[in-house]
Amino acid sequence: MREFIVRARKAPVDADKFLAAVGSGAHVEYLAQMIVNALFIAKGHRRDTTLTLVLEDSADYSRALIMQGSSLGSLSGMNESALLNTCATALRAGRRLGKETSLVCDDGIVVTAISFEHLVKEKALHQEVYMLDVKGVDIRDTFISDNAVFLLTDHIPMPKKTFNSLARQGVMKLSLGPVMLHASQCISVIHNELDRLGC
Ligand SMILES: C[S@@+](CC[C@H](N)C(=O)[O-])C[C@H]1O[C@@H](n2cnc3c(N)ncnc32)[C@H](O)[C@@H]1O
Incomplete structure (x- = not known):
């Protein structure tokens, strides 16, 4: 299993605000690129991969959108707008979730009201x-x-103090080389490195 957890600190949990943040502010369009690079391959989904997007701009709790390659249904499309609309639909479904409760959407996306820190601590x-x-x-x-x-x-x-707390839980820093990439590009590089090793 491969698992990617993305912390999107400015991404709105409110579905309408989320869609309005394309191209400005939170730039949620990056999240669509992450979905494509994490979960899609030429002939289907990466069944061994889970992508969790943690959206933190919330009036109550952060929302984690958990997408598993093995149980993802047919999303409405692979283009940016379709993928962001899929996320917005999941956020709408999960708008009344209580702390640390979850629901499963029709397309297989799980929505959980959980903080990034709590999620990582469990992992x-x-x-x-x-x-x-x-x-x-x-x-x-x-x-x-x-x-x-x-x-x-x-x-x-990531704020420095967040890493200090993660380090105490055994989290290690990992580099993909000297060039600062986009997060979606990092995901492709990691997949490629692990694919080549046959992991
Ligand atoms: C666009 S980067 C974040 C850039 C941010 N403005 C900064 O200065 O840290 C998105 C994510 O990719 C990671 N990243 C980018 N290039 C990397 C590399 N060569 N090795 C490891 N992680 C990388 C960053 O650590 C971050 O988690």
């Missing part, structure tokens, strides 16, 4: 967790287990 108990960072250990110089979790931010950097 770190059972899985190796890596935070992507150009200053981390090179992915080619370390053994990556086959159920690793990779943490990314969107275009807004």
Whole structure:
């Protein structure tokens, strides 16, 4: 299993505000690129991959949109607008969720009202967790287990104090090379590195 968790600090949980943040502010269009690179391959979905988008601009709780390649139904399209509308539909369905409760949408997307920190804390108990960072250990110089979790931010950097707290849970920094990439590009590079190793 491969798992990517993206922290989108300015991405609105309100579905209408989410759709209005295309091309400005939170730039949620990046999230559509992440969905494509994480879950889609030429002939279907990556069944071994889970992508979780944690949207944090909320009046109550953050919302995690969890998309599993193995259970994702047919989304309404692969273009940016269709994918963002799919996210907005999931957010609308999950607008009344209580703290740490979940629901499953018709297309297989799970919506959970949970914070990034809480989600990662749970993962770190059972899985190796890596935070992507150009200053981390090179992915080619370390053994990556086959159920690793990779943490990314969107275009807004992870606050330093967040990493200090993650480090105490055993989260390690992982680099994909010296060039600062977009998060969606990082996902493709990680897939490629692991595909080549046969993980
Ligand atoms: C566009 S970057 C974030 C850029 C942000 N403005 C900054 O200065 O940190 C999005 C995500 O990709 C990760 N990233 C980008 N290039 C990377 C690389 N070469 N190695 C590891 N992580 C990388 C960043 O750590 C971040 O999680």
